[in-house]
Amino acid sequence: MVAAKRVRRLETAATGTAGSVIHQRFSVAYEYPVHFTECLFAPHNPTLRDTVTRIEADRRHRCIVFVDDGVCSGVSTLIEDIVAYAAAHEEAIALVTPPIKVPGGEKIKNELFHVEWMQGLIQEHRIDRHSFVIAVGGGAVLDAVGIVAATSHRGLRLIRIPTTVLSQNDSGVGVKNSVNLKGSKNFVGTFAPPFAVLNDLAMIDGLPPREKIAGMAEAVKVALIRDAQFFYWLERQIDALSIFERTAMAFMIRRCAELHLRQIAHGGDPFEMGSARPLDFGHWAAHKLESLTHNHLRHGEAVAIGIALDTRYSVLAGLLAPGVEDRVAALLELLGFRLWHPALEARASDGGYPLLEGLREFREHLGGDLTITLLAEVGHGIEVHEMDEGRVLESIAWLKARQSTQ
Ligand SMILES: NC(=O)c1ccc[n+]([C@@H]2O[C@H](COP(=O)([O-])OP(=O)(O)OC[C@H]3O[C@@H](n4cnc5c(N)ncnc54)[C@H](O)[C@@H]3O)[C@@H](O)[C@H]2O)c1
Ligand SMILES: [Zn+2]
Secondary structure, three states: OHHHHHHHHHHHHHHHHHOOOOOOOOOOOOOOOEEEEOOOOOOOOOHHHHHHOOOOOOOOEEEEEEEEHHHHHHOOOHHHHHHHHHHHOOOOEEEOOOOEEEOOOOHHHHOHHHHHHHHHHHHHOOOOOOOEEEEEEOHHHHHHHHHHHHHHHHOOEEEEEEOOHHHHHOHHHOOEEEEEEOOEEEEEEEEOOOOEEEEEHHHHHHOOHHHHHHHHHHHHHHHHHHOHHHHHHHHHOHHHHHOOOHHHHHHHHHHHHHHHHHHHHHOOOOOOOOOOOOOOOOHHHHHHHHHHOOOOOOHHHHHHHHHHHHHHHHHHOOOOOOOHHHHHHHHHHHHOOOOOOHHHHOOOOOOOOHHHHHHHHHHHHHOOOOOEEEEEEOOEEEEEOOOOHHHHHHHHHHHHHHHHOO
């Protein structure tokens, strides 16, 4: 009798708990403004003050500011301007310490001690989850400060203030951050949407011409795969863009940022859980060229070559009408890009092409099947799951032949 009861109890336990599953499910809506303004730190510009007071309007908000040292050489009064801005809005903004200069460019991403150093400053100044981390800089500084903000106290409010064309029209408006680990690009990173992004067109003024040109590759890329009208606009504005005329630059940056934001919000995969990165047209070769040249090629310069390569490939694969590749290459060249680098045809000791390794590495970064975006027509990308090596080599030969006629 007792034994029978015990068996029944065990059976109940088995069906009641051990064999059952609780399906946990919840969603979190993300929302952040991306402002386009000029002279952000002029005391009369309300954008930054309104951003920190967006929630908890009546509080004085504690802020720590990290500034790319390269921007300080472009805008020599930047640190004083930020201090003066905070003083003019002292009812809303409390700087916990004067703005801190950090190394600009890939340097800050290459050594993890920069991240640890910044985390230490956040700890020392008792920045909490209601305070703000403000990052002023190019894509590299935004990436590194982004990982610091995302990991300190499991995530702090981050305001990004991008200062390069590339970070204003692409990298700074998105949801990713990362640093490099032992030469492995973007190995350590998180997906962490910012609290806000504040794009200041005037920041671009002091940027070296080479950097201004590099950022335009992302506009050509996104126009080609998403927006034919934008591509035709870029063609019509070549003269203005090649001298960085202000109105043309402002529109180019805004439209490019808008198309990237749209993809993140409506593309169905903001945190890249699948195997595709639809906006990474031209990027498999670009990432490899950046590492093969030890970052001698800027990201945008490598992307321009990658775009030209994959556009020619699209024609050779029968996906795209012949002639479009010449049009795309001409636009890139007139914007100031050089579409050839010897690393394209470099050979390893076993005779193989290191560039082709880029396809494997591109797949490995996401996992799953290889997924490459190619072109079906101007404004319309198409995904493929294999690339023919012979055609890639033919596309490289086309770039080389084109270069020799320049
Ligand atoms: N998170 C993402 O989604 C994402 C996407 C694309 C690229 N990225 C990353 O972005 C980085 C490249 O960013 P980038 O192209 O903006 O360049 P960058 O951050 O490497 O900056 C280039 C140089 O310009 C200087 N600089 C920046 N702003 C300046 C200004 N206003 N005036 C004068 N000098 C200035 C910097 O100090 C640096 O020396 C790479 O590390 C790349 O991996 C990230
Ligand atoms: Zn890119």
